[in-house]
Amino acid sequence: MRRTFLKAAAHAHAHAHANTTNHSGRVKNFMKAAVIKGKSQLVVDQLPIPKPADGEFLVKIHSCGVCHTDVHVIDSDWGTPKCQVPGHEGCGVIHEIGGSGVHPFFKVGDRVGLPWLGSCCLNCEYCLSGWQTLCPKQENAGFSINGGMSEWAIAPASGAIPVPNNLSFTKAAPILCAGVTAYKALKEAEVHPGEFVTLIGAAGGLGHLGIQYANAMGYRVIALDLTPEKLAFCKKMGAEFAFDMSEKSVHQILEVTNGGSHGVVCFAPNANGFKTSVDVARRKGTAVLVGLPNASFQLPIVDVVLKRITVRGSIVGSRKDAIEALDFAARGEVETDIKTIQLDEIVGAIDRLRSGKVEGRTVIEMPAH
Numbered sequence: 180m181r182r183t184f185l186k187a188a189a190h191a192h193a194h195a196h197a198n199t200t201n202h203s204g205r206v207k208n209f210m211k212a213a214v215i216k217g218k219s220q221l222v223v224d225q226l227p228i229p230k231p232a233d234g235e236f237l238v239k240i241h242s243c244g245v246c247h248t249d250v251h252v253i254d255s256d257w258g259t260p261k262c263q264v265p266g267h268e269g270c271g272v273i274h275e276i277g278g279s280g281v282h283p284f285f286k287v288g289d290r291v292g293l294p295w296l297g298s299c300c301l302n303c304e305y306c307l308s309g310w311q312t313l314c315p316k317q318e319n320a321g322f323s324i325n326g327g328m329s330e331w332a333i334a335p336a337s338g339a340i341p342v343p344n345n346l347s348f349t350k351a352a353p354i355l356c357a358g359v360t361a362y363k364a365l366k367e368a369e370v371h372p373g374e375f376v377t378l379i380g381a382a383g384g385l386g387h388l389g390i391q392y393a394n395a396m397g398y399r400v401i402a403l404d405l406t407p408e409k410l411a412f413c414k415k416m417g418a419e420f421a422f423d424m425s426e427k428s429v430h431q432i433l434e435v436t437n438g439g440s441h442g443v444v445c446f447a448p449n450a451n452g453f454k455t456s457v458d459v460a461r462r463k464g465t466a467v468l469v470g471l472p473n474a475s476f477q478l479p480i481v482d483v484v485l486k487r488i489t490v491r492g493s494i495v496g497s498r499k500d501a502i503e504a505l506d507f508a509a510r511g512e513v514e515t516d517i518k519t520i521q522l523d524e525i526v527g528a529i530d531r532l533r534s535g536k537v538e539g540r541t542v543i544e545m546p547a548h
């Protein structure tokens with residue numbers, strides 16, 4: 180179905196100015212979108228406004244966050260993307276429901292988000308147990324299906340996330356990926372209120388949300404990052420301790436925690452951070468791996484066995500995790516450090532992200548129609 184859509188899109192684009200047909204009472208048939216034209220080639224272009232099939236919603240996008248994963252997709256780091264439009268932090272309002280026009284859980288006018296977990300089969304052992312993130316048949320927004328960096332987007336019903344009414348789309352957007360990823364990783368760290376969690380790479384997009392979620396969850400936060408400015412930022416975000424990432428920091432953490440951190444989450448995309456996450460774990464502690472460096476690290480087997488340390492990966496979060504993560508944001512417990520841009524500025528924003536020049540989270544705000 181997607182291939183058909185892409186072909187139709189390419190065809191329609193060639194006739195962009197000749198087409199005058201209206202459908203569904205929409206004012207126009209074409210929309211502005213960020214479009215991947217080839218490896219590392221992103222342009223702002225016109226695409227036909229998609230038509231929702233049965234089980235899909237047409238969503239008027241209001242905001243879409245820009246994530247480092249978008250750079251990987253655009254640069255074909257994970258193979259040629261099957262989508263034209265990147266973006267997995269799109270948020271907006273359901274304008275049209277495909278098929279019969281009704282859905283048991285969503286209606287026209289509902290506020291929804293289009294996360295990385297774009298759709299899932301709802302029927303495999305993972306979907307049935309609340310682990311849609313592991314569904315082998317999942318589609319990913321802004322990778323295998325078109326994402327949210329466009330004025331309109333298709334949201335499969337099996338992936339759409341309700342956005343609370345008291346949370347702006349711009350504030351909700353980064354929660355759909357960065358927020359839920361940090362929140363789920365903290366749940367996976369199996370820390371109890373009053374216990375320590377160490378966040379490695381704590382000043383970044385995920386880390387600064389992780390500090391706030393951890394505080395809201397009642398954990399004591401130790402932040403690790405690289406510069407005095409970043410450590411000060413971590414303190415401002417609510418870290419109880421903030422240490423410079425070095426050999427020394429392992430001893431500092433073992434000391435302030437009196438034996439190691441109950442949970443550790445490594446957001447930093449470098450193998451050293453992963454090694455550190457095991458080194459600072461307490462007996463019976465859990466180290467959660469989140470960052471995605473193309474690397475390996477050595478596990479000290481004796482330590483892991485004798486201290487009964489758990490090492491596990493964590494990828495985004497389920498629909499339930501996303502709903503919970505948004506609820507923290509709606510209650511003002513977590514707030515993303517956001518810079519807004521227009522869709523026309525996306526190419527430069529991706530370039531800045533690629534070169535590591537972005538602090539906080541960039542969110543595209545669409546013009547009102």
Ligand SMILES: [Zn+2]
Nearest residue numbers: 246248356357
């Ligand atoms: Zn992301």
Ligand SMILES: [Zn+2]
Nearest residue numbers: 300303306314
């Ligand atoms: Zn499934």
